[in-house]
Amino acid sequence: MIRFDDVSKTYDGQRRAALKNVDLEIEKGEFVFLVGQSGSGKSTFLRLVLREYRPTRGRIFVAGREVNRLHNWKIPGLRRQIGTVFQDFRLLPGKTVHENVAFALQVIGRSRKDIRQLVPETLELVGLEGKGDRLPEELSGGEQQRVAIARAFVNRPRILIADEPTGNLDPATSVGIMKLLDRINRTGATVVMATHDSSIVDQMRKRVVQLADGVVVRDQVKGVYGYQ
Numbered sequence: 001m002i003r004f005d006d007v008s009k010t011y012d013g014q015r016r017a018a019l020k021n022v023d024l025e026i027e028k029g030e031f032v033f034l035v036g037q038s039g040s041g042k043s044t045f046l047r048l049v050l051r052e053y054r055p056t057r058g059r060i061f062v063a064g065r066e067v068n069r070l071h072n073w074k075i076p077g078l079r080r081q082i083g084t085v086f087q088d089f090r091l092l093p094g095k096t097v098h099e100n101v102a103f104a105l106q107v108i109g110r111s112r113k114d115i116r117q118l119v120p121e122t123l124e125l126v127g128l129e130g131k132g133d134r135l136p137e138e139l140s141g142g143e144q145q146r147v148a149i150a151r152a153f154v155n156r157p158r159i160l161i162a163d164e165p166t167g168n169l170d171p172a173t174s175v176g177i178m179k180l181l182d183r184i185n186r187t188g189a190t191v192v193m194a195t196h197d198s199s200i201v202d203q204m205r206k207r208v209v210q211l212a213d214g215v216v217v218r219d220q221v222k223g224v225y226g227y228q
């Protein structure tokens with residue numbers, strides 16, 4: 001589903017590469033934790049998958065497309081296959097839960113009929129049934145992250161990218177969010193999650209890819225966080 005062939009990325013004006021000679025294959029339906037110290041290249045990896053940047057060298061394949069060769073007009077089609085969730089939720093503040101999730105479908109031109117069906121179905125999946133009329137500021141942090149996950153997943157993307165999704169949440173709430181990501185993964189979606197949350201990684205026992213200074217230094221099946 002995602003393949004990096006000898007990928008390096010050096011940002012403009014930087015001498016040091018943010019990613020160096022990364023070879024990595026993530027199969028359809030896998031759940032992968034990306035770990036590593038701050039600055040090790042985790043976000044850079046995720047941004048290359050989304051084609052927010054192009055690699056300096058190497059080839060990247062995502063959902064059957066070679067992303068560095070995509071014409072600009074094909075990038076929205078790529079991103080439609082990828083849901084994204086961030087530490088800071090990024091919800092639209094003046095809009096209800098239902099509107100926040102519906103908006104993700106409106107911008108890609110889905111019909112009102114689809115929206116009427118998919119939004120409540122997805123809110124139920126994330127455990128927010130009955131809360132569609134609330135505003136984000138009327139929700140707890142964990143609930144806001146559930147809305148963000150519903151928005152990322154309402155279009156049933158093949159890949160879900162999560163960058164520190166539990167970074168702003170307490171441990172108990174984080175466990176709930178991880179159960180939800182696990183449930184989404186079990187529907188067949190490929191999940192790639194960058195995290196500093198060692199207890200979550202140790203509990204979940206999924207594949208762990210560790211970066212250090214832009215290099216993959218560990219790729220472990222049913223792995224652990226494994227460093228301080």
Ligand SMILES: Nc1ncnc2c1ncn2[C@@H]1O[C@H](COP(=O)(O)OP(=O)(O)OP(=O)(O)O)[C@@H](O)[C@H]1O
Nearest residue numbers: 011012014018036037038039040041042043044045
């Ligand atoms: N837009 C940018 N321009 C220049 N350098 C950047 C840019 N984004 C990241 N970098 C650099 O690239 C390296 C990797 O950063 P990256 O954000 O990928 O690390 P990270 O592992 O996600 O860190 P964190 O855990 O703090 O989010 C760092 O040295 C960082 O300073």
